Amino acid sequence: MAANEYVVRTKGLVKEFRMGEESVRALNGVDLDIKRGEYLSIMGPSGSGKSTLFNAIGGLDKPDSGSVFINDVDMAQLDARELAYLRCHTIGYIFQTFNLLPSMTALENVTLPTVFAGLTTDDGIERGIEVLNLVGLGHRLHHRPAQLSGGQQQRVAIARALANSPSIVLADEPTGNLDLKTGEEIIALLRELNKKEGVTIISATHDYKMVDVSDRVVWIRDGKIAKIEERADIELAVGAIKDETEL
Amino acid sequence: MSTQTAPAPLGTPEKQITLPFSKAWEISIKSIKIRLGRSLITASGIMLGIAFFSSVRTVVLFPITQTGAAAEAARSRHSFLAIMALLVCFVGIMNSMLMSVTERFREIGTMKCLGALDQFIVTLFIIEAGIMGLFGSMFGWFLGWLIMVIPHLFGGGARDLNGAFFSGSMVQCVQSIAIGLLITLVACIPTARSAAKMPPAAALRSEI
Ligand SMILES: Nc1ncnc2c1ncn2[C@@H]1O[C@H](COP(=O)(O)OP(=O)(O)O)[C@@H](O)[C@H]1O
Numbered sequence: 001m002a003a004n005e006y007v008v009r010t011k012g013l014v015k016e017f018r019m020g021e022e023s024v025r026a027l028n029g030v031d032l033d034i035k036r037g038e039y040l041s042i043m044g045p046s047g048s049g050k051s052t053l054f055n056a057i058g059g060l061d062k063p064d065s066g067s068v069f070i071n072d073v074d075m076a077q078l079d080a081r082e083l084a085y086l087r088c089h090t091i092g093y094i095f096q097t098f099n100l101l102p103s104m105t106a107l108e109n110v111t112l113p114t115v116f117a118g119l120t121t122d123d124g125i126e127r128g129i130e131v132l133n134l135v136g137l138g139h140r141l142h143h144r145p146a147q148l149s150g151g152q153q154q155r156v157a158i159a160r161a162l163a164n165s166p167s168i169v170l171a172d173e174p175t176g177n178l179d180l181k182t183g184e185e186i187i188a189l190l191r192e193l194n195k196k197e198g199v200t201i202i203s204a205t206h207d208y209k210m211v212d213v214s215d216r217v218v219w220i221r222d223g224k225i226a227k228i229e230e231r232a233d234i235e236l237a238v239g240a241i242k243d244e245t246e247l
Numbered sequence: 248m249s250t251q252t253a254p255a256p257l258g259t260p261e262k263q264i265t266l267p268f269s270k271a272w273e274i275s276i277k278s279i280k281i282r283l284g285r286s287l288i289t290a291s292g293i294m295l296g297i298a299f300f301s302s303v304r305t306v307v308l309f310p311i312t313q314t315g316a317a318a319e320a321a322r323s324r325h326s327f328l329a330i331m332a333l334l335v336c337f338v339g340i341m342n343s344m345l346m347s348v349t350e351r352f353r354e355i356g357t358m359k360c361l362g363a364l365d366q367f368i369v370t371l372f373i374i375e376a377g378i379m380g381l382f383g384s385m386f387g388w389f390l391g392w393l394i395m396v397i398p399h400l401f402g403g404g405a406r407d408l409n410g411a412f413f414s415g416s417m418v419q420c421v422q423s424i425a426i427g428l429l430i431t432l433v434a435c436i437p438t439a440r441s442a443a444k445m446p447p448a449a450a451l452r453s454e455i
């Protein structure tokens with residue numbers, strides 16, 4: 001079991017972006033072990049490297065050096081088909097901008113990953129309805145993204161992320177485009193899925209509401225981990241933040 | 248529902264499967280339909296280019312009235328016009344393909360996140376371009392043909408529209424469609440392939 005305790009491990013992640021003369025180290029040596037089943041928030045100001053870390057963990061971009069292990073498999077060793085399999089089956093992605101396909105209905109969007117997983121159409125639809133019900137959108141199966149509110153679109157995106165029963169859900173600022181109340185609903189939903197389904201949730205955010213529900217919070221700044229807080233520290237910290245925001 | 252998929256055993260990760268063509272077809276048709284306006288504009292671009300080409304070619308089927316050097320000059324002028332028509336057509340189609348791929352970078356990135364293989368993305372674009380190329384060229388040939396035949400008819404040339412003319416027209420119809428399709432695919436495949444190869448993060452970053 002010990003080998004499986006960590007669902008994601010990163011070692012010495014470095015990613016540099018060159019823009020003409022200047023270069024930015026978006027990640028500057030990130031070592032992070034993420035436990036199976038935890039709700040982890042990656043907090044940091046805009047430009048601190050959260051999305052770059054999200055991309056590296058999700059296999060959406062290659063780091064310049066360092067490694068990412070998913071279920072103890074080094075991602076750098078995977079060929080294109082293995083990487084596609086990983087993205088399809090092991091990781092579910094949620095984005096700030098929802099990224100639903102505009103030409104497809106909610107159900108078709110949610111069914112798409114099951115198509116890539118090789119499910120039959122009937123099985124895919126059955127699964128799609130199941131997860132859409134799970135996120136409370138069972139009554140909006142045949143609406144297109146343009147006919148849904150932001151919060152509803154993000155629910156569809158969450159359902160889509162869950163379609164192939166991944167062990168990890170990666171979210172990049174999932175509440176960034178939502179109003180306060182809708183954002184809270186999405187956070188509550190993610191927490192519920194984490195508790196009920198046991199899926200590991202890794203969420204990059206600068207939304208302090210997210211801290212409340214997290215098992216651990218990783219604070220990053222200038223591409224480095226500044227500190228990691230456990231649940232117990234968080235309860236104290238949340239009090240402090242609330243005091244701050246009330247000022 | 249179980250969310251804990253068994254982790255792949257060390258050293259033997261599983262590979263993504265290749266999807267049947269019918270799945271790509273289904274998705275492509277959907278995406279042409281939802282973007283019907285834009286698809287029609289792209290197809291019209293192809294149509295106009297091929298119409299130009301076809302009109303130039305149709306003229307050749309009418310009996311030549313000039314003789315000797317004049318006929319030779321007319322023939323080479325027609326070849327020149329046909330080549331120009333194809334060039335114009337190619338540049339136009341290339342432009343629409345670039346547009347239609349670029350504006351969908353985000354969609355491409357999303358599909359790759361969901362487990363699409365690069366080849367699947369390229370197949371989607373080939374199907375879409377193929378359908379637009381086919382219909383665009385078909386209507387384009389007919390339009391070009393009509394533009395030449397109608398004035399000829401009113402100019403008293405009805406007797407030129409004989410069996411030889413129609414069989415020549417059929418050959419040109421097939422030629423026009425083949426050339427239109429070829430141009431469309433040549434414009435589409437490299438564009439789609441380079442977009443599909445982008446890392447998903449780069450595709451998703453595009454703000455279009
Ligand atoms: N594709 C890119 N090209 C150039 N610079 C980039 C790119 N992606 C990120 N950066 C830079 O890297 C740093 C970290 O960015 P990012 O990971 O997006 O931060 P965050 O998500 O925390 O706001 C920023 O300075 C950003 O400008």
Ligand SMILES: [Mg+2]
Nearest residue numbers: 050051172173
């Ligand atoms: Mg970001």
